[in-house]
Amino acid sequence: MNTQTLEQMKQLRLHGMLRAFNTSLSSQSIDYTNDELIAYLIQSEWDDRHNRKIERLTRSARFRYSALMENIDYDPSRKINKNQIQRFANCDFVAQNDNILITGSTGAGKSYMASAIGHQACSLGYKVLYFNTTKLFTMLKTSKADGSYARQIDRIEKQDLLILDDFGLKGLDNINRHSFMEIIEDRHGKKSTIIASQLPVEAWHDIIGEQTIADAILDRLVHTAHRIDIKGESMRKKLKNKE
Known part of the structure; x- marks a missing residue:
């Protein structure tokens, strides 16, 4: 199921969420509640898009x-x-x-x-x-x-x-x-x-x-x-x- 989820994130271009979910799967020391995991994934995607926007604006300038x-x-x-x-x-x-x-x-x-x-x-x-x-x-x-x-x-x-x-x-x-x-x-x-x-x-x-x-x-x-x-x-x- 995780493999399918990761592939769907990739196809949807949710790059920040993809990296964050991969990190959460590989880390044994982080124990998220459902709410915390969702918040973590959303924040990671937001941060990724924001950073890419800044890079794009800076490059275009x-x-x-x-x-x-x-x-x-x-x-x-x-x-x-x-x-x-x-x-x-x-x-x-x-x-x-x-x-x-x-x-x-x-x-x-x-x-x-x-x-x-x-x-x-x-x-x-x-x-x-x-x-x-x-x-x-x-x-x-x-x-x-x-x-x-x-x-x-x-x-x-x-x-x-x-x-x-x-x-x-x-x-x-x-x-x-x-x-x-x-x-x-x-x-x-x-x-x-x-x-x-x-x-x-x-x-x-x-x-x-x-x-x-x-x-x-x-x-x-x-x-x-x-x-x-x-x-x-x-x-x-x-x-x-x-x-």
Whole structure:
């Protein structure tokens, strides 16, 4: 009977329950009541599905870094508000459709922090997508040529959290400017966006170009956003000096 039950669990793809039941059969020291066994099997299946969902969301996000919020460096020289960052861990900002803007010099740890928040959002079941901004715009230009632009924009719009890293390394041309406007307009008040940049927010207007569109984009991005400005020396340099 147990063999048949195990086979049925396998066919039903109850992988967590299958492993838990196998464990209970092989262990002589665990004596479950019927209620306890059922609760154990259900919890094991729930845990398995939850973990696989997180793995799937994390894989789909395509993060640059495997980053954890607990590994963020709060050295006083970085001038980071630890309470502010830790409040992001519950991802209320995603539920409230708020944006986060992270600025700082090269190597300051902007990308790591953005990725860490993104990983945390995945762990809570949110759909996240990470992009290097330059590569995003290159992809969107290519998609205009092959007819997949609308599908790519729709995919971006559906993400609970969009992370745009290394924003502002080069100015936006007319095509990229309008694509950026479309992305921000689609997400405004509906979804959350994190932007990480070497440039202070005050310089973004010139990077976007064309005053009317720049005003419209920044009006949607900046005014109600959470701001993080990381100070201190490059984290890469700091870690290299420790070696």
